[in-house]
Amino acid sequence: MSNFVEELRWRGMLHDAMPGTEEQLAKEMTSAYVGIDPTADSLHIGHLVSIMMLRHFQNAGHRPLALIGGATGMIGDPSGKSKERNLLDEESLRHNQESIKAQLALFLDFDSEAPNAAKLVNNYDWMKDFSFLDFIRDIGKHITVNYMMAKDSVKKRLSGEGEGMSFTEFTYQLVQGFDFLHLYREYDCKLQMGGSDQWGNITTGTELIRRKESGEAFALTCPLITKADGGKFGKTEEGNVWLSAKYTSPYKFYQFWKTTSDADAERYIKIFTLLEKEEIDSLISRHQEAAHQRELQTKLAEEVTRMVHGQEALENAIKASEILFGKSTEEDLRSLDAETLMDVFQGVPQFELSNDKLEGGLEIISFLAEETSIFPSKGEARKMVQGNGVSINKSKVDLNKQINKADLIAGKLILAQKGKRNYFLINVV
RNA sequence: GGGGAGAUACUCAAGCGGCCAACGAGGACAGACUGUAAAUCUGUUGGUAUACACCUUCGCAGGUUCGAAUCCUGCUCUCCCCA
DSSP states (O other), rough: OOHHHHHHTTTOOOOOETTHHHHHHHHSSSEEEEEEOOSSSSBBBGGGGHHHEEEEEEEEOOOEEEEEEGGGGGGOOOOOOOOOOOOOOOOHHHHHHHHHHHHHTTTOSSSSSSTTOOOEEEEEHHHTOOOOHHHHHHTTEEEEEHHHHHHHHHHHSSTTTSSSHHHHHTTTHHHHHHHHHHHHHHHOEEEEEEEEGGHHHHHHHHHHHHHHOOOEEEEEOOOBBBBBOOOOBBETTTEOOSSSSTTTTTTHHHHHHTTOOHHHHHHHHHHHOOOHHHHHHHHHHHHHHHHGGHHHHHHHHHHHHHHHOOOHHHHHHHHHHHHSSSSSHHHHTTTSSSHHHHHHOOOOOOEEOGGGGGOOOOOOIIIIISSSSSSSSSHHHHHHHHTTTTEEETTTTTOOOOOOGOBBTTTEEEEEEEEETTTEEEEEE
């Protein structure tokens, strides 16, 4: 068994741990869990930190449990400023659970015969038949409201001008605490991990275990991932960056990591890749000498994309990126055949355009906003073209531009570009 | 049950009868500079339109007025305080 806590520490993934946690892990193979909200049928990269924690945990010889928060997800954690959630029906809950499990299997070993094989559980399974009366009698009795009110997540919502807090949300920490107790009983789970905002919820669990079972359980949290510029991690204009190719194409996924800022890249590569310390250290020192090489971002993007989407998807993403961001010109574009282009650009948004629209030329504005929805309105398209922000086949265009057959690449494709990074492939049929 | 405050564009937040498509800030997008970075500077940020202009928008529904985000009435929702 290797030292899990030490591993997290050098990776910058350790925010806080209860005293005795390290000793417990050194003593014996231990089970730990993190909770995941099944609000969608895919994980997004905000989940990735927790998952990497579990991965390291399993690597260290311990046993990871992933808890799907079917029950708690219905309530909504008052930590942060999240509002009340909508309830999920059981059918979509199960669907989400299955999809998420498949994704987790990319990181964790669920199947092996090893004693530390990962396990997926869903708190809906033990909460659904737990009656309110039973719950308040068996669980509620052991925790005082005073204790619950002292939690930051609760205090924040009770004070100030906020939206207030429903009783349902207030009970969240108790329900989560009971999860921990349940896992402690069923799986001898002695550790709960999560983001630092979960500390209060986790300690309610350890407290419950102490009072109900006279047991000792532990908490370990990682820092919340931030961006150097203060923005939210993992969000782009289009929303979350998902692990599922259905929602975020491998190309987009790769690009997300590749455009990480210098200030963030050093932290991220430690957290989101499994690279060893020496390799990361040398990458970082090389990056500091020659930041413009972007070696760090490239490596980060490669590692994470490979882990999530596999080698082949990674290679396509790289190929697409080279064509789009390399020094390639209209000439290079034209040298490619339609097959290659279609293949490489799988991840960029695509539109279809009928061939006869091009007869006699098509106004650029109409092309951008009517025939395709690259822009939502003609006004916006016009402004952007006037602002020198639109390229067709890598060449800037102005308002006089007419799209016609001469613009077709390989006889059937047009590559439109909004700004530097947003590409669209138009398939003329 | 009683009293008070409020609902404005992606978010926060001005405006309190015409000069309001609506100050400002943030965010987002784009341009310049760069390294597909950061910082900085510039532009854009309801729709149609080259433009004049027109249309739709300030919780919902009505009303007053030449004219309403702004005044009146009713409704819905939110928050706070007291019981």
